[in-house]
Amino acid sequence: MIAAIDTGDTAWMLMATALVLLMTPALGLFYAGLVRSKNTLNTFMMCVAAIAVATVTWAAVGYSLAFDGDGALIGGLGNAFMSGVDFAPREGSTIPELVFFAFQATFCIITVALISGAVVERMRFGPFLLFSALWSVLVYAVLAHWAFGGGWLIAGGTLDFAGGVPVEMASGFSALAAALVVGARKDYGRQALLPHNAMYVLLGAGLLWFGWFGFNGGSGFSTGDPSVLAFTNTLLCPATTLVVWFALDAIRGRRATAIGAATAIIVGCVLITPAGGFISPGWAMLLGALGALPSWAIIAWRTRTRVDETLDVLAAHGTAGLLGILFIGFFAQESWNGVSDGLFYGNSAQLWDQVLAVLAAPTYAFVMTFVLLKVIGAIMPLRVTDREEATGMDVTQHGEEAYVTGEGAILLLPDDHEKVVLPVGDSR
């Protein structure tokens, strides 16, 4: 049965798609603020690169592998190169497939961008582009098929509203693998490596939260009850995470911190991502409060290890996404979601379905990312040299600086380009 197009649903999904796309530049701001000033542009550029590369791979094969057919492990190639993706709705949806395609593309983009947080300040730009292209197909599209596109998880009854499996757990555990393969920054553990602009971090977190209303609120693909529930839960859950985070910060350091608050917003949004349309507002608030604890603890613990998973993608996304998925197994409520109850409401089978997802998705993401980066690393160096790392990624990777003053800059006219690298004051 092909349902008719619903104009209200389509209008909202067009808006939601734009909201989710905004999350990637927002993540760029968030990440750029957390690194040192000499790496600002490169860090932001990794997010821009995700938009570029993942959109192309998504249109080529990613969308098809994720959403064509209901094979257990992977979709088909029927929609490769957007074949058959047009104004007609997908089965069971009320929006044109073109909108569905674009909405799902923005998910793939942000997931690729998220992983960059593990390797900023040291990974070369070229290998990152290659990694993004391969990862978006071999890891994201596969996990999206499992959780959304008719694969074995969704077919088996696992509930994942907006991407706890392919977005949050996938990026978090891939980030851990990427950090292990690429290795720590050379100054890690020897010098204080501090965020260079806390305002970018806060602004980025705020824009991410804003975009997340489209991410979760759009994942019902309509303006129906699940979308409305997820939308409001996206307000409630991060708010309680913030309150608890303030308390945890205050207990440890006697002060609530701004960068801690920005992190709490992300953690809260991630927690509610898988569960948004399945649990009641009350449980969403409890999830936000309880879920703050493990992420906070892992961030505090991770900085004391040798693992330079630089911007804590594992703690913020992997762990929080995992908890959100599990939480559904306990507190899903059919009276709210119309789909299934959790253990707390008498359906223990749901918890088992959720456990399968938290075992399978992180394992697949970690192993695939590890192998993928090892292979790329065998073809080309993944890292810049120590000297380039010290100079900064902006100058060495892009030939630009974020905070250029222009003092001492000499304009090169077009015919001067051959005779660059002259000492100042020479022949001009």
Place this chain on the structure above:
Amino acid sequence: MVIGIVRPEQANQVLEALHRADIRGFSMSRVQGHGGEMDRVETYRGTTVQMGLSDKIRFELAVSDDFVDKTVEALCEGGRTGEVGDGKIFVVPLERAVRIRTGDSDEGAVTPVGK
């Protein structure tokens, strides 16, 4: 008086070296300069520029005579990468030094006070 001009990315290493050599009193400032190093070429929306000046960190350390060699060694050790552009050290005589808090002058002014 020792003046050391080093790469910003080596500044932390210099601080560590100074700390190890027990040299505690100094000031540092950001400066821009140019030695013999090759220039960076950067492009901003089609405007290509040659960046003639590099950021450097300038350390100023007023030390007593016995400490001059240790200071120079620490600056060299922390600041050296072996590439052109590592910076310079200048040692100049200091006419007079006064500690503002106490009015101590010269050697007394530059010797750190024990806790």
